Amino acid sequence: MHIGERIKILRKERKMTQEDLAKVLKVAPTAVSAWESGRNKPLMDKLSIMSTCFDVPLSHLVDGTSVVKNDPSMEFLNEKNVRLIGVYGNIPAGEPNFTNEYIEAYMPTLNSMLKNNKDYFYLRVKGNSMNKEFSDGALILVEKTSYLKNGNIGVVLVNGYEATVKQVKMAEDTITLIPCSTDPFYEEKTYHIKNDRVKILGKVVQAIKIYD
Structure with a gap:
């Protein structure tokens, strides 16, 4: 059973039409139809809303994990225990300002996975x-x-160009960006932090694998 079929079952159990659900999610009814038929998949911000609307954990919508009511080990996504974090398709060149115009979606992320005093993207x-x-x-x-430690995977901007993601090796005045690739085309490069206008933007703390 794919994700759209689970959405359809939950919607019908709650006696909602596709138009009803579309209004809640602020999308066109055709989007709901495309999800339920398997022609498309909803983004995570829409899944988060459906998780709350249907009163099921996000994991049930995504991969069919069984729903056990009143199970304290199941974390339900709601406005109290998640933070909506912007998803960037790319980071603009120059001086990154992380404004909303560059955000393509929002990803609901459990607060338990985040540090209270840190910002994320x-x-x-x-x-x-x-x-x-x-x-x-x-x-x-x-x-x-x-700030990055040796061995961290970071997001780094060099010479004002689009940000790159690499493993880093730090020295007093230089930073070496190390690819982790099966393709020998990619080679490590060393930059002078000041002369090459290197700006460290962040540290990678988690990856979400995308399946075709």
């Missing part, structure tokens, strides 16, 4: 330079920080 991976860690199209959760 999701970035969609492009290319295969880190395919040993995560594939092209995967989402990575990034903790905003200007």
Whole structure:
């Protein structure tokens, strides 16, 4: 059973039409129809709303995990225990400002996975330079920080260009960006932090694998 079939069952159990659900989610009824037929999949922010609307854990919607009512081990997504974190398809060149105009969606993320005093963003991976860690199209959760330890995987901006994701090796005045790839085309590169205008944007703390 695919995700759309579970949405259809839950919707009908609650005697909702596709139009009813569409109004709750602020989408067109055709979007709900496409999900239920398996032609498309809802984004995580819509799944979060449906999780609350249907009173089921997100895991049940995503992969069919059994619903056990009043089970304290099941964390339900709601406005009290999640933070909506912006998903960036790319980070703009120059001085990144992380404004809403660059956000393509919002990902609900459990507070238990986050630090209270830290800010985060999701970035969609492009290319295969880190395919040993995560594939092209995967989402990575990034903790905003200007400091990285040797061996951390970070998001780094060099010379004002689009941000790159690499494992890092730090020295006093230099930073080496190390690809983790099965493709020998990608090689490690060393930059002078000041001369090459290197800006560390964050540390990768989690990756979400995307399946075709």
